[in-house]
Amino acid sequence: MNEGIDVRYRETDEVFKTLVSELTSTISPTTIMGLTILAIGLFAYDSLGGTELMLATISGSVASLAKIVVTVAHRRSNATKHATVDEAVRWEMAHGLLTFIIAASIGLLATAAFTYRDLSVHILATALIFGYSAGVAIRISVRPFIAATAILIAGIPTTISALLYGDTAHWILATVFAGFLVAAMQSVLHVYRTATRQICLRLEMEHQARHDPLTGLRNRTALGEAFDALGHIEDSLICVHCFDLDGFKAVNDRFGHAVGDELLASIGMRLRENMHQPNIAVRVGGDEFAILQPVVRHPVEADLLARNIVNVLSLPYRVAGEEITIGISLGYTMALSGSAKLEHMMAIADKASYRAKRNGGGIDCEFPSTLDLRASSFAA
Template identity: 45%
Template sequence: MHANVESDEVYVALVSDLARTALPTSIMGVTLAGVGLFVAQALGHAGLFAAVASGVLACLCKLALMVGQTRRLADGSHAPREARLWERGHLLTTIGVASSVGAFVALVFAQPRMEPQMLATGVLFGYCSGVVAHLFVRPVLASGALLLAALPAIASAAWFGDMPHGILATMFGLFLVGALQSVFAAHRKAIRQIGLRLDMAALARSDTLTGLANRLGLREAFRTLSGTGDDSVAIHCFDLDRFKPVNDRYGHAAGDALLQEIGARLRLLVGHPALAARTGGDEFVVLQPGVRHPEEAEILARRIVHALSAPYHLGPETVSVGLSLGFACAPSRTADLEDLVRRADAASYAVKRQGGGVAASGPASGPPRARAGAEPGPARR
């Protein structure tokens, strides 16, 4: 993955991190309220009171946004479209805080008293350091906040025209450049780290030979299903007939190549939100959510058998295998993966004894239903 490229998964993870900045936002709100009100009262400037009030209000809105996002994340990660909505909310509240800090500091530097300027400098540096430390995950957002907060202070300090304020304005400018560079450097590092973490997680859920999901990936996919109450989920279990003779005659390398070809055909056949998994040597499971009618499960089962029974070209050799596939359905809201796999597996063994093909499981407590169709082939490989 290129250091500057955000995949959808990385983008969602970065936006989710914005919900974890409640503590620095709270500290900024308290600091702005305490220091700001003290300075505004000392200088008796109505504009300072307005800047402090708007900044504290923006902090409260930002905290409320983070509470809502945190609760949403407890139910599962965002989709990219939803993540963009949360990011816009953070953008608006951050603009409110940053512009209030910038206005407050600029107004203080427009006054001749040195003590309030020292306090305003502390507020500015505290805010900018918090932006660099916590908002770098969205560099455009962080850069905008830095510019809104620092540029008014730089302009106001430079307005005095004397040497000390000129030096201070120059320092603010140099620190702003350094902060912007730090934001983009930290963002690139975050992309690499999150990308690596996601890659490792994907490997843990994938079968290395076929690229399909493994048992862990199957369980996680099933756990994230959200049924609507009137749909069902189907589980298809099958293994290969005549797979062992391929290994015995052509070697394990040919067997592995055959499994890889089967994985490739399944990926073309089974699209999202369905999922194909390899759970054993030549054992496969297909998860089919959103089943509205039982016929949909049987249609997919027959498509799987038809597609995987076609000949395979392994180098100079052409081989064919048969399938014994059983499937089981249950309402999405009450479905249990282990029960569905057990029923579908029992149906696959029942149809294997009859020569291979497709069979539907009976009720959860009953035996598999009669074979729905069969192809010639040995009872066991």
């Protein structure tokens, strides 16, 4: 994550998804802009009667309504699930397309207005362009391509139309339009950069709050959140593995705490490399670790994972020029997800790991007396 902050404004997947989700904050501005397009468009059509004015009014109003519907749907989607990158891309495309249609409608309405000799309509067209550009620059700048493109679609034709009107006042107005287009581009970039920096910092803080800084594994807080997020299907098995390192104190005493920390970091790396979704590896504290195995189709899967953990972590480590081998004492337990309690399961797994340590290390397990592992519904 630090790299994402240091490299200027580069978007990681999480930053991208967060920025796209910010597009759901545009309901009020879109509603106001839709009503403004409708009011100015109808006034201009009533005053001037141009077909292009009515076309721009209808398309802008309908697109604004459609954008409100998309934004509401996007909000509901965000509230019910964590969006994937592909879903965020689709939401961004939907917002972008409707934004471009609204911008084109505003550009057509304002451009057409300057082809008529009615200064009252010119005033309204000017207010419409400035209001839209300011609103877009503030609200949609989290997606700078959409914001910048929309401002240019609405602003460039209007600027040219005002310039071609032919008198000094409109030349000045066209120059002001051009200057504000440049300023709007700078505002878009500034808002985007600020938002990206803030989101990166927030995500980094959230990451640090849920991860162990030494090993890079999740911490106990993240384990609790992951456990709480699991479904509660009564006939689904969950397994919790708890283990600690045999002889870790001797490593610290012989080589020093710096080497001990490096060994812990190496163990964390090995766990990350060998742990596959949806299983979660956690450093509980000191040399104590836990594994959450949330999907166990058959009890043998829990035993296979336990054996894999012990075998992988028992291989020698090359630390500070020394080859170090560490033992593992692991205990695990299983429970039905509908009645599983994390603290209770960890207490049982800890008890089994202590029993394994007393027996010289390796693997032990303990299950609640009420759990029938012969139930056929556990089979794959």
